[in-house]
Amino acid sequence: TLFWGGNAVLAKVAVGEVSPMLVVTMRWLGVLTLMLLFARKHLIQDMPVLRHHLVYIGLMGCAGFTAFNALFYSAAHSTSAIHMGIIHGSIPVLVLLGTYFLFKTRVTRTQACGVATTVIGVVIVATGGRLTSFDALSVTLGDLLMLLGCFLYAAYSVGLARRPKSSALGLLTALASVAFLASLPLLAFEIAAGDFIAPTATGWVVVALITLLP
Numbered sequence: 001t002l003f004w005g006g007n008a009v010l011a012k013v014a015v016g017e018v019s020p021m022l023v024v025t026m027r028w029l030g031v032l033t034l035m036l037l038f039a040r041k042h043l044i045q046d047m048p049v050l051r052h053h054l055v056y057i058g059l060m061g062c063a064g065f066t067a068f069n070a071l072f073y074s075a076a077h078s079t080s081a082i083h084m085g086i087i088h089g090s091i092p093v094l095v096l097l098g099t100y101f102l103f104k105t106r107v108t109r110t111q112a113c114g115v116a117t118t119v120i121g122v123v124i125v126a127t128g129g130r131l132t133s134f135d136a137l138s139v140t141l142g143d144l145l146m147l148l149g150c151f152l153y154a155a156y157s158v159g160l161a162r163r164p165k166s167s168a169l170g171l172l173t174a175l176a177s178v179a180f181l182a183s184l185p186l187l188a189f190e191i192a193a194g195d196f197i198a199p200t201a202t203g204w205v206v207v208a209l210i211t212l213l214p
Helices: 002-014 020-075 081-088 091-103 109-127 141-162 168-192 201-212
Strands: none
Touching (some): 002 081, 020 201, 091 109, 091 141
16 A cells, blocks of 8 residues: 555656656566566466466556556646545455456455445545535546546456466566557657657656556
8 A cells, every 4th residue: 555655656756757658668667677587487487378368468468557557657647646546545446346246256344334435535536525516526637547547457456366377476477578568559659749758867766666666
């Protein structure tokens, strides 16, 4: 939770210091490099299993890693870190609902209370705290991007229930590979659109911390 909250703050710090798609590409390049340095053996051992699940790995890496990160760091340009953190809290709720409808997983009373608390928090964010009037509904583009990202990451989390029978490190390395490759077209589009921002000194620090944080 602390790391996720820190990521929201770093996403805001990154605004104007490094462009969002470059953050995504550099993050996954950094993660992939670290994984290949320290978990290459696991990837090689797991290849006979992983190669039979390429579609699964591709979808999971694109949705749960690349797309989620792209939406997350883009959202920081039009919403606050507080809003990002609270909306991000909807992921456990979405995962819970996903596992319930797909796998008929039992929902406990504690989990139901957690769902209710999260929904209340999201409503407070959406209305700016003016719960007496939904006419005051205030939803920014960043909020919508965050919500879409949360849906994708929740789908990724639910999808882990069907992960290949490989080591966690081998699978993570494969997913990081997909995430990096899938980020390249997004970076190319950002450059073509004229939105590319080369990292400043602060931008490099942000990218380094984002790479190291979960």
